[in-house]
Amino acid sequence: xxxxxxxxxxxxxxxxxxxxxxxxxxxxxxxxxxxxxxxxxxxxxxxxxxxxxxxxxxxxxxxxxxxxxxxxxxxxxxxxxxxxxxxxxxxxxxxxxxxxxxxxxxxxxxxxxxxxxxxxxxxxxxxxxxxxxxxxxxxxxxxxxxxxxxxxxxxxxxxxxxxxxxxxxxxxxxxxxxxxxxxxxxxxxxxxxxxxxxxxxxxxxxxxxxxxxxxxxxxxxxxxxxxxxxxxxxxxxxxxxxxxxxxxxxxxxxxxxxxxxxxxxxxxxxxxxxxxxxxxxxxxxxxxxxxxxxxxxxxxxxxxxxxxxx
Amino acid sequence: xxxxxxxxxxxxxxxxxxxxxxxxxxxxxxxxxx
Numbered sequence: 001x002x003x004x005x006x007x008x009x010x011x012x013x014x015x016x017x018x019x020x021x022x023x024x025x026x027x028x029x030x031x032x033x034x035x036x037x038x039x040x041x042x043x044x045x046x047x048x049x050x051x052x053x054x055x056x057x058x059x060x061x062x063x064x065x066x067x068x069x070x071x072x073x074x075x076x077x078x079x080x081x082x083x084x085x086x087x088x089x090x091x092x093x094x095x096x097x098x099x100x101x102x103x104x105x106x107x108x109x110x111x112x113x114x115x116x117x118x119x120x121x122x123x124x125x126x127x128x129x130x131x132x133x134x135x136x137x138x139x140x141x142x143x144x145x146x147x148x149x150x151x152x153x154x155x156x157x158x159x160x161x162x163x164x165x166x167x168x169x170x171x172x173x174x175x176x177x178x179x180x181x182x183x184x185x186x187x188x189x190x191x192x193x194x195x196x197x198x199x200x201x202x203x204x205x206x207x208x209x210x211x212x213x214x215x216x217x218x219x220x221x222x223x224x225x226x227x228x229x230x231x232x233x234x235x236x237x238x239x240x241x242x243x244x245x246x247x248x249x250x251x252x253x254x255x256x257x258x259x260x261x262x263x264x265x266x267x268x269x270x271x272x273x274x275x276x277x278x279x280x281x282x283x284x285x286x287x288x289x290x291x292x293x294x295x296x297x298x299x300x301x302x303x304x305x306x307x308x309x310x
Numbered sequence: 311x312x313x314x315x316x317x318x319x320x321x322x323x324x325x326x327x328x329x330x331x332x333x334x335x336x337x338x339x340x341x342x343x344x
Contacts, residue, residue, distance in 0.1 A: 052333050054329060055330065113323075
């Protein structure tokens with residue numbers, strides 16, 4: 001019996017040899033990548049400098065590939081728990097389409113390649129920030145915090161908040177108050193966003209032993225923390241209007257959307273039971289994506305219009 | 311299949327570095343002692 005099991009495992013690499021281009025693309029978490037590219041683009045456009053369009057495209061490409069590398073390395077490390085979670089069971093490694101070694105090699109090559117290319121062709125500061133982002137996501141979040149502390153996504157969220165700073169640095173060659181503010185908005189947005197998701201996926205996290213807040217502290221405490229972080233996020237997201245990053249349209253949008261965000265968070269706090277509770281969590285999760293997208297889209301629109309007009 | 315993907319990626323990098331060099335140096339790319 002043991003021999004049969006051994007033979008089966010020995011055959012496995014040959015069976016997964018045929019990972020398609022689509023499987024390797026899936027390793028790069030394309031949906032996360034698209035949000036990363038979008039926020040990095042906004043960071044580049046709102047920066048008060050100029051960058052040759054070709055170099056701007058190269059910078060975005062490197063940021064996208066760097067984000068993809070982080071995704072692949074995350075899937076390599078988390079393959080054991082991904083296989084046991086409904087949301088992640090169909091990822092390429094648990095499905096047997098790509099071996100863990102292939103994912104590791106793919107991730108390392110892309111990470112080194114994207115950082116070196118960005119550093120050499122655009123500027124060293126942007127390259128350094130991309131390296132920091134990848135290292136933070138892989139070592140600090142995935143390997144260190146995710147399975148150890150309930151603060152996993154609070155601190156780990158910094159990795160997802162770096163892209164607008166990288167975009168800004170690609171143009172300006174530096175870090176500034178404005179780019180740190182963009183970083184802080186995404187940083188504060190991440191906890192309510194992920195905790196809303198984890199509220200209705202709590203069984204998945206429980207099963208694999210990831211100490212997400214609802215698993216460790218319970219759904220009531222999670223709802224309270226969501227309200228607290230939302231109350232910090234909403235005023236912070238209005239700040240770009242006061243430091244010339246955003247104009248009047250941004251001020252109106254951030255106030256209006258912030259009000260809706262708070263309303264969803266408070267509704268989630270009061271709606272705790274059964275399907276209604278799950279629905280409230282899904283509503284906040286869905287709206288949080290729209291919220292961040294619209295805030296950054298308005299920043300992009302206003303700055304583009306100002307450049308076009310002036 | 312994998313070898314083709316690697317070859318294409320390397321070719322793309324060569325083009326990328328060539329174009330970026332032209333963009334960064336501009337007309338100075340021709341400005342060298344003969």
